Amino acid sequence: MIAAKALKTLEYPKIIEQLKTYTTSSVGKSMIEELTPSTSLEQVQKWTDETDEALSVLRVKGNVPLGGLFDVRPHAKRAQIGGVLSAMELMEIASTIRASKIIRRFMEEVNESEDFPVVNLYDYTESLPVLTELEHEINHCIDENGVVLDSASQTLRSIRSQLRTAVQRIREKLESYTRGQNAAKMLSDSIVTIRNDRYVIPVKSEYRSHYGGIVHDQSSSGQTLFIEPNAVVQLNNDARALRVKEQEEIERILKELTLQVEAIAPDLFHLVKTMAKLDAIFAKAKYGTAEACTRPEINTDGRIRLIKARHPLLSKDEAVANTIEFGDPHTAVVITGPNTGGKTVTLKTVGLCTLMAQSGIPIPALDGSEVALFESVYADIGDEQSIEQSLSTFSSHMVNIVDILKKFDEHSLVLFDELGAGTDPQEGAALAISILDEVHGRGARVMATTHYPELKAYGYNRPGVINASVEFDVETLSPTYKLLLGVPGRSNAFEISKRLGLPGHIISHAESFTGTDRSEVDTMIASLEESRKQAEQDAMETARVLEESEQLKKELAERLAAYDQKKEQLEQKAKDKAKKIVEDARRESESVIAELRQLQKQAAVGVKEHELIDARKRLKDALPSNPVLKKEKQKKQRAQNLQVGDEVKVLSFGQKGVLLEKVSKSEWAVQIGVLKMKLPESDLEFVKPEKEKQMVSVNNVAGRSAGGVKLELDLRGERYEDALIRTEKYLDDAVLANYPRVNIIHGKGTGALRQGIQSLLKKDRRVKSYRFGEAGEGGYGVTVVELK
The missing domain is CATH 1.10.1420 (MutS, DNA mismatch repair protein; Chain A, domain 3)
Incomplete structure (x- = not known):
């Protein structure tokens, strides 16, 4: 069991207070208040698995329905001893039963629909007793405000x-x-x-x-x-x-x-306890989500590896993340550096992350972090001098250290802050080295901070010990709070004094009092720091280039896959389209041939010329068009010499316009309605004037009759006025095409369109006669017109 003093020193109760804010019930808060780190690997693994499942549920569902839960155990207990419950107490019991029913149904849906396992959480909800009958009975008698109903x-x-x-x-x-x-x-x-x-x-x-x-x-x-x-x-x-x-x-x-409550009181006790556990588990997960925490791996080898870990009690936007590794092969870390540089924060980060992990709480570090399971954690951090006992700072620290040295073993994590401080530097440094030797020699994992320069070489003289420091920026005269493993801290007093304006001769005089060994150590540390910074920059640049390369490779692979897929789709689409065109052409050809054979059989009766013309046209249209030739024709049209005043069609807009002037070699100024704009010549297509078209159509009647005028005009769905206009134009085209007879399809409908069309035909001098279609011609929905 972890000592209460260590929990208080490392501020573990503050983590508990933060967790309580994420609970939804008083029983959940009570469960969190009782949470302490476990030293059982099985228990810690179980807690960690539960929290991990809850994190997965929150990531997918966003929230969990845990509202309406009350601590009804006192109510059930009073019912057992013969008391009569109030209406509000009974209402709280019904609400709690309903809450258990909702969370059980929710977890069943999650377990059935999601891919991730929720074994532990599902076991909890499966164990919840079903007390729906009592809930319904209470709701039948009491409303949500605790008033007994007439019913x-x-x-x-x-x-x-x-x-x-x-x-x-x-x-x-x-x-x-x-x-x-x-x-x-x-x-x-x-x-x-x-x-x-x-x-x-x-x-x-x-x-x-x-x-x-x-x-x-x-x-x-x-x-x-x-x-x-x-x-x-x-x-x-x-x-x-x-x-x-x-x-x-x-x-x-x-x-x-109340008697009904008494009968199921044991079930209520179990229900509340189980719901409290679920509330506490999801409170851990909500905390982890809000604070960007992750699940660490737990080991029993004393190995700690915190990747970009932050102090849990500092704002995640302000705290500096550090990677902290020790335990294998180094079991001791000695951190040196200036005051307020982050040494104490580093100690507390390691201690708190360990306590949180052993409580099943996610830690503020990146995925892949590892935390060791310790049977005991000891910490001597901060100024804990006791005024009541009239102890000095040194004495207060030494009382704690003596107590730690009596209790720790090889399964302990020991944290010392400013070891040996508060007394003569030479004696303090000697004590610090001796204490570290004792703790390290007995196999415990130890991390200590110190100011003493004598400890800077400690890690080089003893196996299993590594030096570390917190970085200080001499340029800005401020700490960066970055932890540097493997590099001891060096004194920055001379550099800082120089930057603050202390005369150079005073600094030089001061340096003459420092020994040669001290100077050589500082030079070595400075060289190490410079090498480290360069190595970090090179690593960052390498990582950046690698990331860009991986991203580029991924994008190219995605584009290639998309290209291949699109190519296959287009090829298949083209094959399907060609197949359909050929099939349609085959069916149309067969139909035309069948009609021609029928006309041949009826030759004795007499076949109209326009019927043969129409059949030939249908046979011609049945042939599939060649898209390549069509494109070549469009290119040829676009290559025509355009002149100012020509009427053109703007291909991108589908609108007609008039050429005003040539702006450049490949651009024209075009008037489109009220708009004037510059357009590329490739987007323009020459359009013959309407008069020229009419002349062509008059001089080529035979070609027109075979090229586009059908033997019937379909007016179904047209507005009345538009239908009359289309009819007049169609009669012009039919006469020019030399058609003796045409059909006008107006549909049956209300008869208004039919009457309007026939009134127009009655007055038109080009019309010889008209009649309704026969049964095989469309009946009253078609008017057959004989032309002069």
């Missing part, structure tokens, strides 16, 4: 119904007084109020005898009396009797529910 019993419903009637009669009687002719004169206020659970009216004292009855109260001035008139005395008595009956029935209902 609790038929007797209670009847009593309350009678009571409401009695109260209504009392109020009606008293309100008749407040509305009377003399009310404004005799009453202080026209209201009905209550005194001593009886309904009264406020009467001016001089008119007391007018109403008679019982005086229940008076105002502070004595001018108003609250009187129960004789006329309602008996009615109030009846209401009072009903209230007594109501209370007796409520007590009977509560007693009956």
